[in-house]
Every structure is written in C-alpha cells, then in structure tokens.
Amino acid sequence: MRRETLESYGGDLVAVCVATRDIEPGDTLDEGNVAVEEWVASLLPPDAVTSLADVAGKVATSRIPQRAVLCPAYVEARAGDLEVPDGCVAVSVASDAEHAVGGALARGDAVDVYVSKDAVADRLASARVLDTSALATGGGEVSWVTLAVEPSCVQELLAAMSLGQVTLVVPGEMPKTGQEDES
Numbered sequence: 001m002r003r004e005t006l007e008s009y010g011g012d013l014v015a016v017c018v019a020t021r022d023i024e025p026g027d028t029l030d031e032g033n034v035a036v037e038e039w040v041a042s043l044l045p046p047d048a049v050t051s052l053a054d055v056a057g058k059v060a061t062s063r064i065p066q067r068a069v070l071c072p073a074y075v076e077a078r079a080g081d082l083e084v085p086d087g088c089v090a091v092s093v094a095s096d097a098e099h100a101v102g103g104a105l106a107r108g109d110a111v112d113v114y115v116s117k118d119a120v121a122d123r124l125a126s127a128r129v130l131d132t133s134a135l136a137t138g139g140g141e142v143s144w145v146t147l148a149v150e151p152s153c154v155q156e157l158l159a160a161m162s163l164g165q166v167t168l169v170v171p172g173e174m175p176k177t178g179q180e181d182e183s
Contacts (some may be wrong), residue, residue, distance in 0.1 A: 001067050009043060013041070014048075016022065016032050016049065016050055017050070017052055018032060018037045018070065022064070023063070025062065026059060028057045030057065032054055034056075044069060044096070048070070048071060049070040059075065061075055067079065085135050085148050089112070090130055090147070090148055090149055091158070092144050092147070093113075093166050093168075094161065095132075095145045096142055099167045100168045102146055102166060103132075103141065105168065108128065109129040109170060110128055110170070111168075111169060112126055113126070113147070113149075113168060114166070114167045116164050116167060116168050117165070125149050125153040127148060127149045129146075130147060132144065132145045145168060
C-alpha cells in the first residue's frame with residue numbers, strides 16, 4: 001500500500017537517507033539514527049543524501065526531526081560557527097587595527113596577549129584567533145577579536161581589559177643574520 005501511495009504522486013522512486021528519530025546538534029550520524037528509504041524523487045530536495053556512507057560518522061550541526069530526509073545542510077558548519085579547541089574557551093576582546101597587528105589577523109593565527117598600563121606591558125596568555133569583526137562581516141575595521149584561551153586565563157584577561165589596553169602580538173622566529181655562526 002505504501003508503494004502504491006508513493007507511486008500515485010508520480011515519478012521515480014529514489015533511495016534516500018531519513019532520520020529514524022530526532023537527532024540533536026552534536027549527535028553523530030550512523031545506522032542507529034539514519035535509515036535508507038524509498039521516496040518519490042519529485043518530493044525530494046535536490047541535494048538529498050542517497051547513501052548512508054555519505055553521512056555516517058558526520059556530526060549534526062542542527063536539529064534533524066524524525067522522518068526528515070537528510071541533506072548536507074544538516075552536517076555543514078554554518079558561517080559564524082566557532083570551533084573552539086578542546087581544553088580551551090572562547091573569549092572576545094575589544095580591539096582595533098592598531099592593537100591587532102594592523103587588522104591582519106586570520107582565523108587560526110597564534111597570538112600572544114599583552115596588557116599595557118602606565119608604560120608597563122605584561123604578557124597574559126597565548127591564544128588562537130577564532131574570529132574577528134572584520135572577518136565575520138567580510139571586511140571593515142577590527143572592533144573585536146574572539147580568541148581561544150585556556151580557561152585559567154579568562155579571569156585575568158577580563159580583568160586586564162578593564163585596567164588597560166590589550167594588544168595582540170603574532171609571535172615568530174627571528175631571522176638569523178649569519179653572524180651567530182662566526183667565532
């Protein structure tokens with residue numbers, strides 16, 4: 001009867017992946033929550049997933065209702081999603097181009113965080129750039145930078161922002177001049 005009902009809508013039947021239960025963001029897709037079923041092709045989104053192998057092991061990035069046909073959008077990272085490294089937390093600091101390496105920071109850059117007050121600069125932490133206002137909006141001036149830092153650094157970093165100017169510095173290796181080897 002089900003097949004006859006589906007065929008009454010016309011069109012070819014296509015095997016697609018369907019959620020067998022509600023799937024929450026962060027859940028891993030596998031045969032425990034996804035099944036392959038036949039659906040009428042004309043009723044499917046154009047990017048419907050047709051093979052369990054295409055989604056097995058992927059992590060849902062949004063809620064997938066039971067019986068929903070799976071599409072890549074359910075497992076794709078959305079613009080603005082932060083990927084905070086394990087063992088770190090995300091914290092945003094107010095900044096500008098002058099204090100953020102001319103605004104040239106990119107996602108993933110390693111930085112050292114300094115606070116300066118009364119002509120004294122102290123290094124607070126090492127961090128990784130997760131996002132900036134310029135990157136999030138596709139251009140413009142830097143007004144904030146979101147950093148991944150160790151949880152133990154957050155309190156000191158937040159206190160430092162209220163006391164003085166926070167500056168982000170990209171560490172690098174000093175080039176050798178060739179004079180070090182001369183004896």
